[in-house]
Amino acid sequence: MKNIKYIIIVLCSFCIVACESELDIEPQQSVSEDVATATADNIEAILVGAYNTGRGNYDGDIANISVLFGNTDQVEWNGTFSNLRDIYFKQMVNNNGSANTIYGNYYLLFGNVNTVLANLDKFTDPDRQDRIEGEAKFLRGLAYFDMARLFGQQYNAAGGNTQEAVPIVLDPPNVTRQVARNTVEEVYVQAISDLTDAYAILPDDNGNRADKYAAQALLARVYLQQGNYSAARDAAHDVIENSGHSLMPTFSAVFDSDDNTAETIFSWVITTQEGANAQVTHFATQALGGRGGDISITPAYLSKFDSPLDERGNFYYTDAGLTLSLKYVRQFANTEQVRLAEMHLIRAESNFREGTSLGLDPLVEINTLRARSSAPALGALTLDLILNERELELGFEGFVLHDYKRTKRNIGGLPYNDNKLIFPIPQSAIDRNPLLTQNPDY
Numbered sequence: 550m551k552n553i554k555y556i557i558i559v560l561c562s563f564c565i566v567a568c569e570s571e572l573d574i575e576p577q578q579s580v581s582e583d584v585a586t587a588t589a590d591n592i593e594a595i596l597v598g599a600y601n602t603g604r605g606n607y608d609g610d611i612a613n614i615s616v617l618f619g620n621t622d623q624v625e626w627n628g629t630f631s632n633l634r635d636i637y638f639k640q641m642v643n644n645n646g647s648a649n650t651i652y653g654n655y656y657l658l659f660g661n662v663n664t665v666l667a668n669l670d671k672f673t674d675p676d677r678q679d680r681i682e683g684e685a686k687f688l689r690g691l692a693y694f695d696m697a698r699l700f701g702q703q704y705n706a707a708g709g710n711t712q713e714a715v716p717i718v719l720d721p722p723n724v725t726r727q728v729a730r731n732t733v734e735e736v737y738v739q740a741i742s743d744l745t746d747a748y749a750i751l752p753d754d755n756g757n758r759a760d761k762y763a764a765q766a767l768l769a770r771v772y773l774q775q776g777n778y779s780a781a782r783d784a785a786h787d788v789i790e791n792s793g794h795s796l797m798p799t800f801s802a803v804f805d806s807d808d809n810t811a812e813t814i815f816s817w818v819i820t821t822q823e824g825a826n827a828q829v830t831h832f833a834t835q836a837l838g839g840r841g842g843d844i845s846i847t848p849a850y851l852s853k854f855d856s857p858l859d860e861r862g863n864f865y866y867t868d869a870g871l872t873l874s875l876k877y878v879r880q881f882a883n884t885e886q887v888r889l890a891e892m893h894l895i896r897a898e899s900n901f902r903e904g905t906s907l908g909l910d911p912l913v914e915i916n917t918l919r920a921r922s923s924a925p926a927l928g929a930l931t932l933d934l935i936l937n938e939r940e941l942e943l944g945f946e947g948f949v950l951h952d953y954k955r956t957k958r959n960i961g962g963l964p965y966n967d968n969k970l971i972f973p974i975p976q977s978a979i980d981r982n983p984l985l986t987q988n989p990d991y
Contacts, residue, residue, distance in 0.1 A: 586664065589671045596681055599661035599688050600758070600817075605654040607817045609827030609877075609884045611695060612947030614647060616844060618970065619950025621961050623850040623940070627871065628831065628843030639961055643973040643991040651699065652975050655692050656718070662689045664721045676752075683751035687759040687767070690743030691886075693717070694771050697736040699972045700988070703954040703965060706776030710734035713986065715974075729984040730974075737775065744768045754793070762792035763815035766887045769895050774955050782899030785892040786908045788814065794889045800860045800922040803890070804876045809883060812890065816883040826884055828877040832945065834868045838880025845871040850944065853937060859924035861941050874945050890942055893918055898935045911935070918942060 585591060616624055617637040626637040632646035641648065662685040672678035693715075697704070701714030714736040716728035731739075747764035754760055766788045772781035788794070795811045797803045803812050819826050825838075833839025846865055851872075854862030864875045897914040900906055909917070915938055916926040922942075927934060939952060954965045963970055973991040 586668045586671065589673070589677070592665055592668050592671050593681060595661050596665050596685060599658050599665065599685065601823075602654060602658045602661055603688055603692065604817045604819075604824055604884075605657075606651055606692075606695075607884055607886060608819060608824050609830070610647070610651070611699075612884070612945075613827055613831055613844065614651075614699075615947040615950040616945055619953055619960055621953070621959070622847055623944070623949060625845050625847055626843065627845055628840060630843070633831075633843070639963060639967075639969045641969070641973060641991075643976040643987065645973060648972040649975040649977065651972070652696075652715075652978065655696055655715075658688060658692050659718050660722045662686070663719060666719075667721050679750040680752060680755065683747040683749075683761070683764070684755070684759050686743040687747040687751065687764050690740045690747060690764070691767055693736050693743070694740040694767070694774075697733055697740065698774065698951055698954075700974065701733045701736070702971060703957075704733055704737060704775050710737070713988070716985070727982045727984050730986060737771065741768065741771060744771065757809070757816075757818050759815055762788050762794070763887060765792075766814045766892060769892060770887075773895050773899065774951060776955065778899040778902045781895050782903060782905065782907055785895040785899065788892045789889065789896060789908060792889075796889055796893075796918075796921055798921070800864065801875070803888065804878075804882075807879070807882075809885075812888045813883075813885055814887040814889060814892075816885045816887075818883050819881050821881050824881075826877065826880060826882050828884060828945075829880050829882065832874050832877040833880075834873065837878045839877070842868060842871040842873050844945075845873055846945075847872075850940075853940060854924075856925050859919070859941070860922040861924070861944070876945060885946070890918060891948075894935070894939050894942060898932075898939075901930065901932065901935060 585595070613633070614636055617626060617633055618639070620637060626634055628634065635641045635645060636647060665681060665685040669678055669682055672681065697714040702712040704710055710733045712733050713730040714733045715730055717731045717736060717739050718726070718728055744764045744767050747759065748761050748768065751759060751761040751764060753762070765784050769781050769784035769788065772784060792814065794814055797810050797812045803810060809816055829838050830840055831843040833842070835841050851862055856862070865872050866875060867873070893914055896908055897911040901911040908914070912927065912930045915930060915935065918938065919926060936952065936956060939948065950960070953960050954970070957965045959965065960970055968988060968990040971988055974985055974987050979985045979987055
């Protein structure tokens with residue numbers, strides 16, 4: 550995401566949520582639809598607006614919510630925000646502020662990207678048109694995948710998946726539209742379709758914006774969540790072998806940078822002028838730009854490490870009696886959505902489950918990651934060890950909720966499929982759209 554300055558008033562006029570009528574509000578200051586979509590530059594401005602809207606969720610909020618919602622014994626909540634406290638204790642109500650904001654931001658994003666996709670004929674350069682289309686579909690695929698995981702029950706690899714997720718909207722905003730919720734299966738199909746299209750038409754490199762390997766990396770994540778291990782393995786392998794990204798030589802170097810590193814596949818750009826890193830806000834001390842440690846690390850999490858030599862197990866500092874992660878110490882650091890270590894973990898787990906060794910033997914791959922952090926090599930591998938390795942490598946980055954759900958482990962004393970482990974549909978949306986239904990127990 551480059552900091553390109555456009556006539557952003559276009560976004561206020563045209564990129565409003567299409568799904569619920571209460572979000573289809575005509576702005577007081579706007580330009581007409583014809584002007585807003587008149588030129589290729591205007592359409593790209595709307596795409597930039599989609600990135601900015603997406604950053605409203607991916608500035609660290611989604612990751613923090615997964616950490617708190619998925620917590621069993623890894624973190625403690627020390628803050629005062631009631632919306633996050635209720636997520637941590639699995640006691641949300643149907644007007645939870647985090648759920649409302651996330652839901653609204655996603656449909657704002659859909660308004661942006663659907664407008665872009667409806668106006669691709671404004672582009673005369675086919676390469677630019679492909680890039681814009683690919684980026685828009687990347688953002689839409691990412692958003693629908695995460696919405697399905699947050700607002701719907703876990704995908705069932707055995708089939709079915711008729712559980713409700715969220716409404717799919719593929720057209721520009723329409724104030725008269727009312728749409729019912731689609732199933733988890735339908736939303737996953739849409740996300741995979743968008744990401745597959747994005748992979749096919751995006752360039753190999755696209756600066757700070759999404760490229761083809763960002764789309765492929767997300768596909769690997771989606772397939773893993775589905776339990777489609779052969780597809781997850783193959784997608785992760787493609788990224789590892791062909792993206793040009795590489796593991797940083799040390800674990801600390803992944804997080805101690807003013808910009809993206811060689812390991813970063815896709816991130817959301819945060820600057821001093823635009824946004825703030827919400828992971829820093831809730832994990833860091835006030836001196837580092839945070840709130841003093843709303844989220845702290847527990848001894849139970851640190852006990853998961855099997856060696857005192859493992860850099861990851863020592864990657865913390867203490868302040869006022871709290872143990873805080875060194876991953877989040879730069880107030881305006883980019884928020885990393887996908888990094889290469891995750892692809893290695895996906896390939897290793899998928900190879901292990903499939904009894905294959907595409908790229909590397911699973912044990913070799915896990916030990917390669919461990920060596921980067923000075924952890925001693927494992928002599929043998931089990932699925933539990935692989936899953937534990939994901940917690941050690943990806944801790945506090947937003948994976949725990951979804952990893953525990955897909956592997957059907959209890960979360961904070963609740964079964965993985967407990968209704969209290971999914972978000973409520975905002976009550977305000979239901980009040981204005983009679984086609985929407987609420988999740989059970991809300």
